Amino acid sequence: MKEGIITNIQHFSLEDGPGIRTVIFFKGCPFRCKWCANPETQKFHLELGWSKGSCLKCGSCVKQLYKYNISLKNEEVNWGDKSGRGGSIPSPDEVELACPTKSLHIIGKKYKVSELIDILIEQKPFFDDTGGLTLSGGEPLAQPEFAEALLKKAHENGIRTAIETTSYAEWNVVEGIVRHIDYYMTDIKVMDSELHEKWTGLPNQRLLSNIGKLLKQFPEVHFRIRTPVIPEVNDNPEAIIAIGRFLKTFENRDNLEWELLKYHRLGVPKYEALHREYPMGKVELSQEKFSELKSVAGFVFKSIV
Structure with missing residues (x-):
């Protein structure tokens, strides 16, 4: 199945x-x-999400997920294209290792x-x-x-x-x-x-x-x-x-x-x-x-x- x-x-x-x-x-x-x-x-597909309230702004995601164009700008985590929307996303395991508070997370x-x-x-x-x-x-x-x-x-x-x-x-x-x-x-x-x-x-x-x-x-x-x-x-x-x-x-x-x-x-x-x-x-x-x-x-x- x-x-x-x-x-x-x-x-x-x-x-x-x-x-x-x-x-x-x-x-x-x-x-x-x-x-x-x-x-x-x-x-219908897995997505990347970000919870502002639990984010430490530590930059760990930026360092470890740089190939996915993760960035920290104006106190917000962005990804994908310049608008912060779209683009490929990391695997759940990669995200879990990169974000200590699970603020950055995979949806689905x-x-x-x-x-x-x-x-x-x-x-x-x-x-x-x-x-x-x-x-x-x-x-x-x-x-x-x-x-x-x-x-x-x-x-x-x-x-x-x-x-x-x-x-x-x-x-x-x-x-x-x-x-x-x-x-x-x-x-x-x-x-x-x-x-x-x-x-x-x-x-x-x-x-x-x-x-x-x-x-x-x-x-x-x-x-x-x-x-x-x-x-x-x-x-x-x-x-x-x-x-x-x-x-x-x-x-x-x-x-x-x-x-x-x-x-x-x-x-x-x-x-x-x-x-x-x-x-x-x-x-x-x-x-x-x-x-x-x-x-x-x-x-x-x-x-x-």
């Missing part, structure tokens, strides 16, 4: 599905949502399914009656063979499974993976496809089609539809009502929920670590406005969480 590229393994999560869960973050995503809180998961690590299953089996006693494994990212569907093999093996070991996904993939990929899923979480950000493409880089027809098919064909799977409420994108009653009307078609399902998520800026330090600018600038969403839109959603669709 081929290896998968993973950015992080988070234990004891209470936010990524029911119960206590281990979350495995996949690297690579077809979307470029301007508000993305995990920019380190967007690209290759795993085999068996290695992750061993980790999950160790955590299994903590999963309680509802917890288990959650695949997140990035986009797990972008590494479909690896994701499906991992989910299947988890089920074989009695571990409940969940996924956080855009649902953006060929139908045969989505259909194959959902057969090994107990709890399915996916976004509907906005119904207008042109607006969706403007803010995420891709239209939404494929993902809406996939979600509709899933809701019709897999009644045994618990679905939670998530809508991140984003300033200037969908922070208005019309956008929320449009999503609610789409979901109302499936409202007779007992295991379908809709969750509105409040926009936040927690990912900004990650952009700094990658030497990228945060695309959303300094916009904010007030709690008052979010609460109003959540009330609007509740009028349209009964199962709001």
